[in-house]
Amino acid sequence: MATASDIDRPAAGEFRPKPDQPPPALSVGPLAWVKRNLFGSRFDSLLTLACLAALYYLVPAVWRWAVAEATFVGDSREACAPNPGACWVFVNVRIEQFIYGFYPQAERWRANVVVLLGLGSLTYALSEAMPWRKWVALFLILPYPVLAYILLLGGMFGLPPVETRLWGGLLLTLIIASVGISASLPLGIALALGRRSKMPVIQLLSIGFIEFVRAVPLITVLFMASVVLPLFLPPGSNFDQLLRALIGVSLFAAAYMAEVVRGGLQAVPKGQTEAAAALGLGYWSTMRLIVLPQALRYVIPAIVSNFIGLFKDTTLVLIIGLSDLLQMVKLATTDSKWIGLATEGYAFAGAVFFVFCFGMSRYSLYLERKLGTGYRR
Amino acid sequence: MAQAGNRAASLASGADDEVIVQLSRVNKWYGAFHVLKDIDLTVYRGERIVICGPSGSGKSTLIRCINRLEEHQCGQIVVDGVELSNDLKNIDRIRSEVGMVFQSFNLFPHLTVLENCVLAPIWVRRMPRRQAEEVAMQYLTRVKIPEQAGKFPLQLSGGQQQRVAIARALCMNPKVMLFDEPTSALDPEMIKEVLDVMVELAREGMTMLCVTHEMGFARTVADRVIFMDRGEIVEQNRPEEFFANPKSERTRLFLSQILGH
Ligand SMILES: Nc1ncnc2c1ncn2[C@@H]1O[C@H](COP(=O)(O)OP(=O)(O)OP(=O)(O)O)[C@@H](O)[C@H]1O
Ligand SMILES: [Mg+2]
Numbered sequence: 001m002a003t004a005s006d007i008d009r010p011a012a013g014e015f016r017p018k019p020d021q022p023p024p025a026l027s028v029g030p031l032a033w034v035k036r037n038l039f040g041s042r043f044d045s046l047l048t049l050a051c052l053a054a055l056y057y058l059v060p061a062v063w064r065w066a067v068a069e070a071t072f073v074g075d076s077r078e079a080c081a082p083n084p085g086a087c088w089v090f091v092n093v094r095i096e097q098f099i100y101g102f103y104p105q106a107e108r109w110r111a112n113v114v115v116l117l118g119l120g121s122l123t124y125a126l127s128e129a130m131p132w133r134k135w136v137a138l139f140l141i142l143p144y145p146v147l148a149y150i151l152l153l154g155g156m157f158g159l160p161p162v163e164t165r166l167w168g169g170l171l172l173t174l175i176i177a178s179v180g181i182s183a184s185l186p187l188g189i190a191l192a193l194g195r196r197s198k199m200p201v202i203q204l205l206s207i208g209f210i211e212f213v214r215a216v217p218l219i220t221v222l223f224m225a226s227v228v229l230p231l232f233l234p235p236g237s238n239f240d241q242l243l244r245a246l247i248g249v250s251l252f253a254a255a256y257m258a259e260v261v262r263g264g265l266q267a268v269p270k271g272q273t274e275a276a277a278a279l280g281l282g283y284w285s286t287m288r289l290i291v292l293p294q295a296l297r298y299v300i301p302a303i304v305s306n307f308i309g310l311f312k313d314t315t316l317v318l319i320i321g322l323s324d325l326l327q328m329v330k331l332a333t334t335d336s337k338w339i340g341l342a343t344e345g346y347a348f349a350g351a352v353f354f355v356f357c358f359g360m361s362r363y364s365l366y367l368e369r370k371l372g373t374g375y376r377r
Numbered sequence: 378m379a380q381a382g383n384r385a386a387s388l389a390s391g392a393d394d395e396v397i398v399q400l401s402r403v404n405k406w407y408g409a410f411h412v413l414k415d416i417d418l419t420v421y422r423g424e425r426i427v428i429c430g431p432s433g434s435g436k437s438t439l440i441r442c443i444n445r446l447e448e449h450q451c452g453q454i455v456v457d458g459v460e461l462s463n464d465l466k467n468i469d470r471i472r473s474e475v476g477m478v479f480q481s482f483n484l485f486p487h488l489t490v491l492e493n494c495v496l497a498p499i500w501v502r503r504m505p506r507r508q509a510e511e512v513a514m515q516y517l518t519r520v521k522i523p524e525q526a527g528k529f530p531l532q533l534s535g536g537q538q539q540r541v542a543i544a545r546a547l548c549m550n551p552k553v554m555l556f557d558e559p560t561s562a563l564d565p566e567m568i569k570e571v572l573d574v575m576v577e578l579a580r581e582g583m584t585m586l587c588v589t590h591e592m593g594f595a596r597t598v599a600d601r602v603i604f605m606d607r608g609e610i611v612e613q614n615r616p617e618e619f620f621a622n623p624k625s626e627r628t629r630l631f632l633s634q635i636l637g638h
Contacts (some may be wrong), residue, residue, distance in 0.1 A: 034514035260630075269545070271479060271481055272483060274446055274483065275479065275483035276485075277444075277446060277472060278446065278472055278475075278476070278477035278479075279472065279496070279501065279546075280472040280473025280474075280549065281500060282465075282469055285500050285501075289496060289500065290485055293487050294486070296485065
């Protein structure tokens with residue numbers, strides 16, 4: 001009697017698997033990739049050709065200006081005269097001011113120590129599989145800011161004082177950005193938790209703060225920090241301009257961070273808090289151990305995006321008279337000896353910003369991939 | 378009268394005389410919706426109770442009131458001699474003595490299976506990590522998945538996840554275990570592996586309140602079956618009695634529906 005399965009498999013005997021065949025040509029390999037991704041359809045092909053044409057005109061032009069026909073060495077504008085390309089001599093000559101602002105030459109080693117120590121231990125703490133990472137991270141959180149403060153400001157331990165109005169350039173940009181970043185995350189988390197709190201007073205205060213700050217441009221916040229804040233202080237007290245900027249930037253960034261974190265908190269299912277509660281964990285343990293680790297993970301891209309925005313927004317402190325990297329470049333371009341070299345200056349500033357922001361962006365991607373372990377099946 | 382009957386029933390099955398959970402005239406509303414109506418329920422130590430009833434009858438709400446995931450508005454709930462009130466200390470204490478297993482597992486996805494199990498013993502009971510891990514491995518062995526300890530929950534099957542959830546609750550050495558439809562989200566072949574673990578737990582004398590429609594489970598292990606409808610306990614009895622001759626028409630209808638197919 002023939003059943004369905006008999007018909008599927010002829011009675012000719014044993015089942016013998018067919019040998020594997022190679023895939024048809026042009027379905028794997030680089031050529032296939034090119035075909036699929038660059039010339040997948042008529043429109044794709046058109047786009048590809050247009051891009052190639054644009055690159056064909058752009059790349060050589062930029063290369064010629066920035067490298068081939070540029071001047072790199074020399075100590076005055078005249079050195080650049082024979083070459084039609086960029087005059088990097090300008091940046092070369094001014095580099096110290098771009099980096100340190102008006103920080104006195106003899107004391108610059110202190111700035112170097114602070115920045116290199118900070119960047120170094122940050123890189124160390126962030127790289128995987130390093131021994132004592134936790135301790136390096138702890139060093140960054142606790143003693144490092146104090147050390148940086150003492151070294152940069154001086155006036156104790158025999159270090160000559162350096163007023164904050166002399167700080168500038170990349171040094172200032174890095175200080176504002178790192179203070180803003182490290183203050184805004186914890187503040188933002190606190191505000192986000194406050195906004196979801198069951199206590200009406202705390203909730204109201206958090207909502208009020210977040211909505212108010214977000215409704216106002218950073219420039220206004222900086223102005224207020226610079227002009228309004230002193231009104232609340234006893235007359236005659238000298239409130240450091242840089243400190244005002246730091247407070248303004250941190251509070252501003254915290255409000256945005258709060259909303260990002262709140263988004264993450266909302267993405268954590270209710271069952272998670274219920275399971276934690278059912279185990280007897282209190283509010284703070286539940287937040288710290290269960291909810292926040294998941295919530296922050298969901299919003300890493302948005303958090304880093306905020307950090308990058310903050311890094312670039314530091315340029316606005318020129319409004320209240322601080323000289324960050326961009327402002328130093330701007331000042332240099334108005335120097336009569338170097339007039340007309342704004343392009344080189346801004347290209348340099350742009351490149352510096354790009355390096356830092358791109359670095360943050362890459363780290364965020366790496367973090368996402370690393371923490372994604374276990375979330376994917 | 379019903380109360381005395383239960384007591385006889387539970388004593389007959391070897392349960393302890395000691396009351397572990399006591400609900401008296403408990404009422405609860407969601408807004409204007411009266412979800413629990415005058416619930417009286419006494420659970421003795423070592424008793425196994427199965428709660429069933431149609432969807433929306435308030436079964437989940439009832440057991441979630443016992444560890445105060447939901448708040449009741451009137452009446453009294455006493456767990457292990459402590460009355461549930463707004464006192465946060467009492468609530469956390471009771472929650473650490475009452476284990477709960479959810480329909481949707483609710484494992485912590487960012488922690489490994491072992492970390493899921495040791496979390497509460499370490500942070501609530503202040504147990505040293507080493508010891509907590511030993512205890513956890515013991516329970517993971519009991520639910521038959523010690524080899525999965527290092528994996529993340531989402532890498533496991535549904536049945537395995539639910540067994541981890543049971544182990545996680547057991548690691549707190551609870552006095553009572555609450556189950557809210559622990560097998561409803563599982564495929565048939567996984568239901569058995571979870572039920573097997575629960576049957577074993579019942580055999581070892583754990584006090585259990587279990588919302589489930591697994592009537593086979595109710596028959597084998599329950600000391601008492603409770604039928605709820607519209608926020609009330611309609612009927613409760615020993616399983617043999619409950620299934621053989623239900624007293625109310627409502628119960629009969631419900632049973633014919635769930636046993637009918
Ligand atoms: N948070 C809530 N707010 C308002 N109503 C709710 C809430 N939770 C549950 N309910 C309602 O209360 C009733 C009882 O819900 P409960 O979850 O206790 O039912 P159940 O018996 O467990 O049902 P099921 O078998 O579907 O799980 C339902 O009608 C439900 O719609
Ligand atoms: Mg339910």
